[in-house]
Amino acid sequence: MGIRCWRNPLLLLIALVLSAKLGHFQRWEGFQEKPMSKKNMNSTLNFFIQSYNNASNDTYLYRVQKLIRSQMQLTTGVEYIVTVKIGRTKCKRNDTSNSSCPLQSKKLRKSLICKSLIYTVPWINYFQLWNNSCLEAEHGSRNLG
Numbered sequence: 001m002g003i004r005c006w007r008n009p010l011l012l013l014i015a016l017v018l019s020a021k022l023g024h025f026q027r028w029e030g031f032q033e034k035p036m037s038k039k040n041m042n043s044t045l046n047f048f049i050q051s052y053n054n055a056s057n058d059t060y061l062y063r064v065q066k067l068i069r070s071q072m073q074l075t076t077g078v079e080y081i082v083t084v085k086i087g088r089t090k091c092k093r094n095d096t097s098n099s100s101c102p103l104q105s106k107k108l109r110k111s112l113i114c115k116s117l118i119y120t121v122p123w124i125n126y127f128q129l130w131n132n133s134c135l136e137a138e139h140g141s142r143n144l145g
Contacts, residue, residue, distance in 0.1 A: 031071040031081055040122055041067065044080055047127040048116055052086065052134075053093070061093060062086045063101060065111065077121035079130075085137060087111045111137035 036044065045064050054059050069083040086108040089101035104110065106114045114134040 017069045032071070034072050036070050036072070040120075041070070042076075043122070043125070044082065044118055044120060045084065046069075046129065047120075048082065048084070048118060048129065048132075049086065051129045052114065052132070058088065059092055060088045060104065060108070061091045061095070061101060062112070063089050065103070065105070068113070075119075077119055077126070080118045080120065081115065082118060083113065083115045085111055085113055086134075091103070092109070113137050 045067065049062060049064050056062065063086065064084050065087045066085040067082065068085060069081075071081040073079045087103045088108060090104055091101035095101075112134040113136075114132060116129060116133075117131040118127060119130055
């Protein structure tokens with residue numbers, strides 16, 4: 001009876017190893033350049049800028065100016081590496097009507113290039129910011145992330 005208990009799991013393990021060797025499992029390709037759907041892009045970038053503004057010590061809010069690059073990878077959800085240009089707006093942190101804030105001009109003008117890893121499960125509207133780093137767009141020398 002002792003040997004029989006081990007026979008079935010051992011056979012299952014051998015079958016799994018052989019299947020993997022023969023390529024029967026779908027392989028995740030890693031991050032690939034693929035455009036985001038408009039719906040996923042809007043919700044992912046909205047989540048990103050809200051997370052950035054919540055973590056920032058700046059008096060003014062930022063908004064996304066441009067999506068520079070988007071890469072995605074399928075895992076248990078969808079992982080995005082997004083590179084965006086964001087800009088400081090004229091709306092202060094405590095403003096309630098900040099839906100369409102104009103960008104700062106002159107001396108308070110500031111733009112950043114941010115590269116972020118965002119994990120999302122779109123079908124349940126779940127987002128998590130795993131990594132973010134930003135550099136000033138004009139100078140590129142100061143790390144703000």
